[in-house]
Amino acid sequence: MLSFTSPLFFLALALAAVGLYTIPGRWRAAYGLLLSYGFYAMVSLKFLGLMVAASLLAYAIGLGIARASDERAKLRLMLLGIGGLLAGIVAFKAGGAWHGWLLPLGLSYYSFKLMSYVIEVYWDEDSVERDLTLFLGYPAFFPQIISGPIQRSAPYFAQMRALAGRRLDEAQIEQGFGLIVTGLMLKLLIGDRLFTLIAAVDAAPGSFTRAGLLATVAGYTLQLYADFAGYTRIALGIGKMLGIDGPPNFNAPFLATNIQEMWRRWHMSLTTWLTDYLFIPLTMTLRGFGLAGLLLCILINMVLIGVWHGFTLNYLIFGVMHAVYFSLTLLWFRYVAPPRGRKAPPEPRLQRLAKTGLGMLLTFALMSSTQIFFHSGTFAQAWGIVRQILGVLPSGTRAIGEIAPGASATFAACALIAAWAGCGAPGASGLSARIAPLVPRWLQYGIGLFLLAILTPDSAGSFVYGQF
Amino acid sequence: MTADAIRQQLTEIFREVFDDPALDISDAMTAQDVDGWDSLSHINMILGVEQGFGIKFSIKDVRAMHNVGDLIEAIAKKRG
Numbered sequence: 001m002l003s004f005t006s007p008l009f010f011l012a013l014a015l016a017a018v019g020l021y022t023i024p025g026r027w028r029a030a031y032g033l034l035l036s037y038g039f040y041a042m043v044s045l046k047f048l049g050l051m052v053a054a055s056l057l058a059y060a061i062g063l064g065i066a067r068a069s070d071e072r073a074k075l076r077l078m079l080l081g082i083g084g085l086l087a088g089i090v091a092f093k094a095g096g097a098w099h100g101w102l103l104p105l106g107l108s109y110y111s112f113k114l115m116s117y118v119i120e121v122y123w124d125e126d127s128v129e130r131d132l133t134l135f136l137g138y139p140a141f142f143p144q145i146i147s148g149p150i151q152r153s154a155p156y157f158a159q160m161r162a163l164a165g166r167r168l169d170e171a172q173i174e175q176g177f178g179l180i181v182t183g184l185m186l187k188l189l190i191g192d193r194l195f196t197l198i199a200a201v202d203a204a205p206g207s208f209t210r211a212g213l214l215a216t217v218a219g220y221t222l223q224l225y226a227d228f229a230g231y232t233r234i235a236l237g238i239g240k241m242l243g244i245d246g247p248p249n250f251n252a253p254f255l256a257t258n259i260q261e262m263w264r265r266w267h268m269s270l271t272t273w274l275t276d277y278l279f280i281p282l283t284m285t286l287r288g289f290g291l292a293g294l295l296l297c298i299l300i301n302m303v304l305i306g307v308w309h310g311f312t313l314n315y316l317i318f319g320v321m322h323a324v325y326f327s328l329t330l331l332w333f334r335y336v337a338p339p340r341g342r343k344a345p346p347e348p349r350l351q352r353l354a355k356t357g358l359g360m361l362l363t364f365a366l367m368s369s370t371q372i373f374f375h376s377g378t379f380a381q382a383w384g385i386v387r388q389i390l391g392v393l394p395s396g397t398r399a400i401g402e403i404a405p406g407a408s409a410t411f412a413a414c415a416l417i418a419a420w421a422g423c424g425a426p427g428a429s430g431l432s433a434r435i436a437p438l439v440p441r442w443l444q445y446g447i448g449l450f451l452l453a454i455l456t457p458d459s460a461g462s463f464v465y466g467q468f
Numbered sequence: 469m470t471a472d473a474i475r476q477q478l479t480e481i482f483r484e485v486f487d488d489p490a491l492d493i494s495d496a497m498t499a500q501d502v503d504g505w506d507s508l509s510h511i512n513m514i515l516g517v518e519q520g521f522g523i524k525f526s527i528k529d530v531r532a533m534h535n536v537g538d539l540i541e542a543i544a545k546k547r548g
Contacts, residue, residue, distance in 0.1 A: 123531045275507050281527045283511040330508065
């Protein structure tokens with residue numbers, strides 16, 4: 001299988017990119033589609049037909065909505081399209097949870113793309129795409145197929161059209177390469193190291209001290225960030241090299257000072273999707289019910305974010321916990337907290353800094369508490385960890401440092417780097433620019449590749465979000 | 469109802485919803501320009517406008533609004 005972490009994949013990518021910019025512009029959409037279908041077929045030939053069928057359904061529904069003359073016919077078509085696409089996701093997620101079915105590669109991602117397209121066309125018929133080749137490339141676009149980001153149709157079609165008429169953009173190639181190298185470093189050097197240590201604790205959480213277990217729980221959040229943000233950088237970098245800028249998934253999430261803000265900075269392509277197509281329509285529908293209606297909308301939205309990952313009790317609990325945290329934050333800001341932003345009275349600098357720092361720590365702790373359920377394979381495991389942390393269950397005596405020689409130093413270093421990266425990697429781009437006269441960009445990338453070559457652990461490779 | 473009259477009444481609604489007595493609105497204004505205008509307060513604003521002007525928006529109407537100017541236009545259209 002071609003993986004985003006295999007050298008062979010990047011060799012193939014370089015050849016594919018050269019091909020893209022060499023052929024005449026009018027063939028580029030078809031060439032891109034061929035690459036995407038080829039990539040998909042190599043990973044999973046069996047499910048390629050399913051993706052093509054889902055794409056053709058959305059394509060036909062789009063044309064139908066654009067042609068329909070009355071509102072009720074448009075609504076019926078839209079519901080038919082959404083129902084069909086949703087049925088596919090539900091069937092496979094349920095089959096996966098209860099019968100151990102294999103989830104078709106990228107099903108959640110390409111179905112969400114197609115659903116957003118159908119709704120956009122329903123809202124505004126001008127969003128319809130009649131060019132079949134161009135259309136089919138959108139859900140299948142291989143850099144985004146494994147785990148997103150979930151791009152909207154309009155920016156994809158616009159960029160793909162523009163690609164037909166333009167030449168190779170050197171800046172785009174360089175930026176894409178930079179994203180890939182830094183994404184690989186975040187994923188392989190940091191995330192996978194944390195993963196190995198966390199897996200050792202997972203094997204027997206009860207044998208570790210409470211402090212070691214707490215550090216591991218913080219590690220869940222940091223490892224997931226390094227893994228998924230690393231993946232996203234690689235996916236965005238590959239897309240960039242092929243002329244398509246994708247949407248961001250992370251905006252320095254650990255800088256968030258409350259859980260609401262965290263959700264505006266974490267897995268953004270999913271949360272903005274849900275805000276636009278679920279949360280806003282839902283709050284519009286329930287707007288007569290006041291605060292109770294709003295809290296219900298938050299609960300539905302968060303539970304769906306949870307079970308989107310899979311139909312298991314743990315993901316459901318993850319969603320409900322976030323709904324509770326989110327609602328409490330909303331009530332706090334609405335009824336208890338003093339005004340914020342421009343309306344706030346000036347505050348001494350030290351006090352403001354302390355508040356920001358405390359907010360960040362609390363938000364991280366809340367996020368990590370939900371990660372206990374997100375990360376654990378079974379409810380029993382998650383519940384055992386919660387009870388051990390609360391002191392209901394006795395803790396063991398092992399420390400993280402006893403997992404392997406140097407384990408505690410490795411854990412601390414990787415956790416700090418992941419936390420720094422999740423705060424937006426302050427200072428990194430400034431430093432890179434300052435040393436550029438001495439160490440040019442290509443050499444900086446070369447150093448990154450060298451570090452990847454010598455420091456990548458042997459076990460590295462698979463992505464957490466690849467399973468959704 | 470003239471656009472100016474709508475604008476004046478809308479300003480009052482915005483000041484109330486976003487809890488800022490000094491808030492002034494303009495046609496090009498978007499959610500980015502107002503403190504606390506997120507998907508949560510958006511629905512309060514819509515509700516305030518509906519009650520203030522005695523109109524009802526559909527989800528489609530709301531989706532088509534990209535700035536305050538679009539909102540004023542939509543209000544004018546609903547008020548006939």
